[in-house]
Amino acid sequence: MARRLSKIPHGVAFPSDQKFLAAVDRYVEQELKKAGFGKDVIADVAISVSEFVNNAILHGNRQDESKLVRLELYHAPGQVTICVEDEGEGFEPDKVASPLEGENLLKEVGRGIFIAKMLVDSVEFSRGEKGGTRVKLFKKLPV
Amino acid sequence: MKFKTDEKDGVVIVTPKGKILDGSDTNKMRDKIEELVRIGARRMVIDLGGVPHMDSSGIRILVAALNGLRKEGGELRLARITTKVEDLIAITQLTGQFKTHPSVEEAVRGFSSPN
Ligand SMILES: Nc1ncnc2c1ncn2[C@@H]1O[C@H](COP(=O)(O)OP(=O)(O)OP(=O)(O)O)[C@@H](O)[C@H]1O
Ligand SMILES: [Mg+2]
Numbered sequence: 001m002a003r004r005l006s007k008i009p010h011g012v013a014f015p016s017d018q019k020f021l022a023a024v025d026r027y028v029e030q031e032l033k034k035a036g037f038g039k040d041v042i043a044d045v046a047i048s049v050s051e052f053v054n055n056a057i058l059h060g061n062r063q064d065e066s067k068l069v070r071l072e073l074y075h076a077p078g079q080v081t082i083c084v085e086d087e088g089e090g091f092e093p094d095k096v097a098s099p100l101e102g103e104n105l106l107k108e109v110g111r112g113i114f115i116a117k118m119l120v121d122s123v124e125f126s127r128g129e130k131g132g133t134r135v136k137l138f139k140k141l142p143v
Numbered sequence: 144m145k146f147k148t149d150e151k152d153g154v155v156i157v158t159p160k161g162k163i164l165d166g167s168d169t170n171k172m173r174d175k176i177e178e179l180v181r182i183g184a185r186r187m188v189i190d191l192g193g194v195p196h197m198d199s200s201g202i203r204i205l206v207a208a209l210n211g212l213r214k215e216g217g218e219l220r221l222a223r224i225t226t227k228v229e230d231l232i233a234i235t236q237l238t239g240q241f242k243t244h245p246s247v248e249e250a251v252r253g254f255s256s257p258n
Contacts (some may be wrong), residue, residue, distance in 0.1 A: 018166040025164060043196050043227055050198045054165045100236050108207050111235055112199040118234045 011072035016061035016086075024053050024071060028082070035075040037141060044119040045080065045139050051116035052084040052135045060086030060133050078141040085134040093125045144194070146172045148179065154251045155184040157208075160193035165200035176208045185217035188250040192223030201228070202235055209240060218242075222250040 003023035005012035012027060014020045028049050032042045053069055061067035067087040074081045097104055099111040117123045120139045128134040145168065146159040157176060163169060176187070187208060194201070205221070212219045221243045224232075232238055244250035 021164045021166055025162070040227075047196060047198050047231075050164055054198070054200075105236065106206055106210060106240070108203045108210075109199070111202055115199050115202075115231065115234060 008070060008072070010074055011070065011083075013068045013070045015065040016057045016063050016067050016069055017065055018054065018057055018063075020057075020069075021050060021054060025050055027071075028073070031073050031075075032080060035080060036077075037080070041139065041141060045082070045137075048116040048119040048123075048137055048139075049082055049084065051112040052137070055112055056084055056086035056088070056133065056135075059091070060088030062088065079139065081136060081138050083134060083136045085128045086132040087128075087130055088132045090127050090131055090133050144168045144172070146175070148175060151251055154186040154188055154254060155179055156188045156190060156247060156251075158190040158193065163194055163197035163201035163204070165198060169200045169204060173204050173207055176204070177211055180208075180211045180215060180217065185212065185215060186254045187212060187217065188220050188222050188244075188247055190222045190247050190250075191225060191228055194228055195225055196227045197231060202231065202237070205232075205241065206237070218254065220244060220250040220253055222247045 003020050005014045005020065005023055005027060025046050028046045029042055032045060053071065056069040057063060061069065070085045072083040093113065096113055097110060099114045104110060120137045122138045124136045126134045144159050144161040144163045146157060149156045159172060189205065189208065209219050221241050223246060224243050232241065242253065244253055
């Protein structure tokens with residue numbers, strides 16, 4: 001079960017394969033635990049990260065294992081910022097359809113970004129240096 | 144996540160265990176449910192008592208099972224749903240689509256009662 005995540009400054013990088021999702025999940029949970037976050041918040045942030053990492057693997061890098069997904073994690077007391085970046089072609093997040101509308105409600109897919117946004121305080125999309133998608137999510141400890 | 148399937152009184156019971164994240168196990172569970180419906184399952188309970196949390200792929204499995212069974216005139220019930228999963232179903236506004244029960248036994252019994 002060795003799914004090796006390579007260390008990068010402030011985070012990890014790994015090839016575009018879904019088999020790394022579990023290791024990423026454990027990594028995020030461990031780091032947030034060290035930072036003193038509570039169980040519930042950790043669960044929410046980890047799911048949110050998992051949605052973006054999965055999108056980076058599937059939609060961004062199209063499971064091309066020569067392309068990496070990078071995850072950076074920064075925390076200050078009571079808050080955490082996590083960035084997920086892929087080497088894909090980017091997309092227009094504003095054009096993603098709402099999963100709640102009409103027949104979308106019972107579609108099998110199309111909920112990832114929506115769910116991820118609901119579980120953290122803010123999500124920002126931008127383009128990485130090479131044109132891929134960079135997602136920055138932010139969560140404050142609830143008081 | 145690992146899962147198993149059983150049958151009890153003509154009801155198929157699917158029991159996943161562990162956090163549901165996207166990947167091969169999730170696809171296996173989705174395919175297994177599809178196959179069970181194809182070979183005739185019409186009453187199904189998914190026991191979520193061992194699933195502390197899930198991502199959108201978990202919702203995908205539940206919606207696929209719901210749609211697949213409805214299409215064949217069958218029915219899906221959920222048992223022992225945990226708080227985080229219940230929250231996720233609420234966030235995605237699917238609460239009204241799923242019948243939920245505090246135990247597998249009650250879910251199974253639900254098929255022969257009016258609601
Ligand atoms: N990193 C990315 N690169 C390119 N396109 C993306 C990226 N992330 C998301 N998208 C696009 O946005 C759409 C919506 O993403 P979202 O995660 O909400 O749903 P999904 O991945 O299609 O399904 P689900 O997450 O419910 O399994 C995707 O189908 C894809 O077209
Ligand atoms: Mg997605």
